Every structure is written in structure tokens, then in C-alpha cells.
Amino acid sequence: MSTAAPTRGERHTEALPSQAAPQQRARTLGPALGGLPAVVPAVLVMLLLTALAVVLIRDTVVLAGWASGQPWSTPVLEWFRAVQPADWMLPVGVVLVLVGLWCLVQALRRRPRRFLAVGGPVRAWLPAQDVDRLARSAAQSIDGVLDARVSARPGRVSVKVRGADRDKGELRDDVTRAVTEQLEGLDPQPSVSVSVRSTRQSGGQEDVS
Amino acid sequence: MSRATAALDRFASIVLGLLLIAAGAALLVWRLDTSQWFRDPLVGPLNLPVVADLPKQAWWPWATGLVGVLLALLVLRWIVGHRVTRGRSNRPLPGSAPNGRLVLDLGALAGTAADALAAQPGVEKAKGRILGPPHDGAVELTATIDPLTPLSTAGAAVQAVAEQLQLATDGTVPARYQVKVGRRR
Numbered sequence: 001m002s003t004a005a006p007t008r009g010e011r012h013t014e015a016l017p018s019q020a021a022p023q024q025r026a027r028t029l030g031p032a033l034g035g036l037p038a039v040v041p042a043v044l045v046m047l048l049l050t051a052l053a054v055v056l057i058r059d060t061v062v063l064a065g066w067a068s069g070q071p072w073s074t075p076v077l078e079w080f081r082a083v084q085p086a087d088w089m090l091p092v093g094v095v096l097v098l099v100g101l102w103c104l105v106q107a108l109r110r111r112p113r114r115f116l117a118v119g120g121p122v123r124a125w126l127p128a129q130d131v132d133r134l135a136r137s138a139a140q141s142i143d144g145v146l147d148a149r150v151s152a153r154p155g156r157v158s159v160k161v162r163g164a165d166r167d168k169g170e171l172r173d174d175v176t177r178a179v180t181e182q183l184e185g186l187d188p189q190p191s192v193s194v195s196v197r198s199t200r201q202s203g204g205q206e207d208v209s
Numbered sequence: 210m211s212r213a214t215a216a217l218d219r220f221a222s223i224v225l226g227l228l229l230i231a232a233g234a235a236l237l238v239w240r241l242d243t244s245q246w247f248r249d250p251l252v253g254p255l256n257l258p259v260v261a262d263l264p265k266q267a268w269w270p271w272a273t274g275l276v277g278v279l280l281a282l283l284v285l286r287w288i289v290g291h292r293v294t295r296g297r298s299n300r301p302l303p304g305s306a307p308n309g310r311l312v313l314d315l316g317a318l319a320g321t322a323a324d325a326l327a328a329q330p331g332v333e334k335a336k337g338r339i340l341g342p343p344h345d346g347a348v349e350l351t352a353t354i355d356p357l358t359p360l361s362t363a364g365a366a367v368q369a370v371a372e373q374l375q376l377a378t379d380g381t382v383p384a385r386y387q388v389k390v391g392r393r394r
Contacts, residue, residue: 026375029344029385036210039291042218045225046287049280056277063270073273074264081261084254089240096233103226107219118388120364122371124352130390137356185361 031115031125041103116154119187128152131183131190135159138182139194142174146199152190157183159194168196211342214290296341300382315339318382319348322374326350329366331358333391340385347383353391363388 059071115125131152139148139159144166151158159179163171175194183190239255263269302311319337326335332352340347350370354363367386374384 026371026378026380027347027383028371029340029347029349029383032349032385032387036215036218038215038218038222041222041225042287045221046284048225049284053277053280053284056273057281060270060274060277063273071264077263078261080255080257082254082256085240085242087240089236093233093236093240096229096236098233100226100229100231100233103222103229107222107226115387118360118364118367120368122368122386124364124367124386124388126360126388126390130388133356133390133392134360141357182357182359184359185364 028122031113031117034112034114036111037106037109041106044103117187118185120185123187126186128154131157131186134182135179135192138178139175142171142178144171145175148175155188155190157190157192159192160197161194162197162199164199166198168198171198172196210291214287217287217290294341296339296345296347298339300346313378313382315346315348315382318374318378319350322348322350322370322384325373326352326366326370329369331355331362332366344383344385347385349385349387351387351389353389356390356392360388 055072058067059073061067062069062071114128116128116131118124118126132150135150135152135157136148136159139145139150139161142161144163145161146164147162149160151160157179159175161171161175172194175196176192179192179194183192266272296315298316299312299314302313305311316339319339321337323335323337326332326337329352331354333355335350335352337348337350340349350367352363352366354360367388371384371386374382
């Protein structure tokens, strides 16, 4: 048995205890996947079909004489007897095409994978946005850092710090070391790049490196 | 959500997308009168008595009723497919006999493992839960750490609890481990 992270969509195939060999290793599951993007247009379809079903069933009840009133579908179908091109068709046509394209894109999108692996024989999964928080905290814990902004992408973390009263090179080295140590264990280990904008407290001038 | 429901969601999205694009393009072509560029079937007023006269057909009330009920049933079945299914709450253990059955309570296991994880250095709090399909019979443990705790500490905590879980269950219970970063206090 392997403890390595399984690939996406892996099926659950481990044996039941009664059939299992002794000393087997527990399987470690891969990260949770995000929601299916196609659910949103699918809900739209459900709502449209529900509305259509309500109208059709109501019309049946009315046409059968079980309730009074006029069928709702008749005026809609009557519209097709003499319909002419009109100006409203331009904006409505554009909107329909755009919404249709959006539906197609949602239908074909994969479930988002928003976790990064924390290494070791047993893998744990860290939400990708939490990398920002870890790196920012590490940077802000360094003396002389007034503010830190982090942009994390897979394999790369960029930190922009605003510092005061310290040598920029020294500050950059300290922040790089702190962020690297904080993120040690991420697999793959991201490269950390730090840019320092120093603020002279007295003059208010800024200098970027 | 089952694979069939997910496939139905994708299929419905594709059908809706294509229908909307076709309808939108038809409106644009009709209004812009593109007959000078290509053979345009949509020119001038449109008269479709075939559609307008549908309610006059004898079978119309039956058709509306039948289609309405079928659509309602389809939507109901579709919604049911989206319900969140709970995982099974226990796993059978070896040693069961006709006069008694041994089972492992997965909820208790997840709770105890979460307590063990919360007791690890660097872990602020932890929670455990049973997973549903497609990982039926597995548990998920989530550790929350302080933003100043090195990630390697969280990795070591997970490692320690994974070893305990391995020992306690003979490696029969698959697990997913998650690490979250809490807000700075």
C-alpha cells in the first residue's frame, strides 16, 4: 500500500478489514475537489423546466374544465402567427449569445482544485489561499516591516513589503528567510521573491528595490 | 453527487448553452437582415400558423398534461440526485461471528483522532468527520494552525496522528488530512 497522494478521480478500492492483509498501510486520500461549475447553469435549467411544467399542468387543468381561467400558453403561441423583427431583438440576442457561451464554458470546466500538498510520507492539503496568510504573517513578523502584500501562485510566492529604518538588502534577506522557513514543507517548495519599498519616516520619500 | 448527476448537469448546461446561442443568433440575424451576405431564411415578418394553432388540436390538453407531469418528475429526480449523501457510520471488523458483529464506529474514530490532532504542538484546533461517497468509509481530519506556526510543524502533527490512526485501525481506514490557517489573534 502506498501513502502517496492519489490522482484525481481515484476510486475507492481498499479491501475491507476481513479481507485485508495484516500490516497494510492506510490509504491517504487526495484533496477535496471544489463544486462542479456546471451546477449553476444546471439549476437554471431546472428552474426553467419547473416553470414550464407548472404552466403546462395548469393549462391542462384549465382546458379540462377543472378550474376557471384562460390557458397561459395560448397567447404565447399566438405570438408566432405574425411576428416581425423589432429593435429589442438586438440587445436580447447579444445577451442570449453571451449567456449561452457562459453556459458552455461552465459545462466544460473541471472541478477546481484549490489545495496544495504539505509534504511528508503522509500528505496533508492546504487551501491555496492560506499560503498568502502564512507568508504575510511571516513577513510582518520581521522588524522594520510596516506592511506586506503577498501574491502566491503554484511554485512561486511574491512578497512586496514596505519597510522603514532598515537597510533594504538586509530586510529583503530577512523576509525571504522567514517566508521560506514558514512555507517549508509545501510540496513543491515554492520559490520566494521579495521586493522592498522603503519609506523614510521623516521625509515621507519612497524608494523601491 | 453521483457521477450520473454530474454528467446530467454538464449535459443540461451544454444543451442550454447551445439553445441560447442559437436563439440569440437567430434574433440578431433576423433583426439585422443579413440576406445581402448569405442566404438568410429569416427575412421580414414571420408567420407560423402551425405553432399558433397548436392549442386548437384535440390532443393538446393531453400533451400539455403529459409533458408537464414528465418534466416535473424529471426535475424532482434531478434535485434528489443533488442531495448530500452521508457516508456509512461504521466499518466491519474482523472477528465477527453469527452470534455477534464487530464494527468500528467511524464517527467516534474521527472525533478521537481530531482530539489527538488538536493536542499536537502548533495545532490550535482540529475537527474530524466521516466522508460520504465516493470515499465512503473514510474520515477527514482538519487541523487549524496559527499563521505564525511553521507549516512543517503542521506536517509533523499530521504525520504523528496518521501513525496513531494506522496503529489503531491496522491501516483499514483511509483518511484525508487538511491543514487550515486561522486568523491572527
